[in-house]
Amino acid sequence: MNRFARHLLCPLLALFGLALGLQQTALAQTQIKTTGLYRCGPEGRELRDSPCPGKPDTAPSPLSFDQPQAAQAQAAKAQAQQQARQADQMEQARLRQEALDLQRNATPAGIDGLKGIAQAEPTASAPKSVAHKHPDKRKAPKAGKPAKPAKTAPGSK
DSSP: OOHHHHHHHHHHHHHHHHHHHHHHHHHTOOEEEEEEEEEESGGGOEEESSOOSSOTTOOOEEEEEEEOOHHHHHHHHHHHHHHHHHHHHHHHHHHHHHHHHHHHTOSOBOTTSSSBTTTSOOSSOOOSOSSOOOOSOOOOOOOOOOOOOOOOOTTOO
């Protein structure tokens, strides 16, 4: 298969997969269920599924909610399990790769980072003598230059 055909085939496969995903989403719509809800207490802030104790003759307010079908719940559980298995596989692959990287990087590198320490060239020569030599005598400080006389402006005394 030539390069052009591969570049054309990949987007077509992606569109086909997207179309299948949208079709399955359309088939797996949730069912809208309705139930009665009673508002009790001050300003109707207490919600109950049975009539209020002081007002048994009040009508319930409708409450609509999405109820997933059994097939949807089973598909969601299967997808969660599949994603958990995939996450475990990815974690194992990551741990294997990290162990391999640690094994490859076990030998320390030289300063330039490209050579190992055994192959690196010494950057400084060894000291000629270990004993530190002190100078015999310090030089006396030099005498300072004489200060220049201050210039006076013309016309001032």
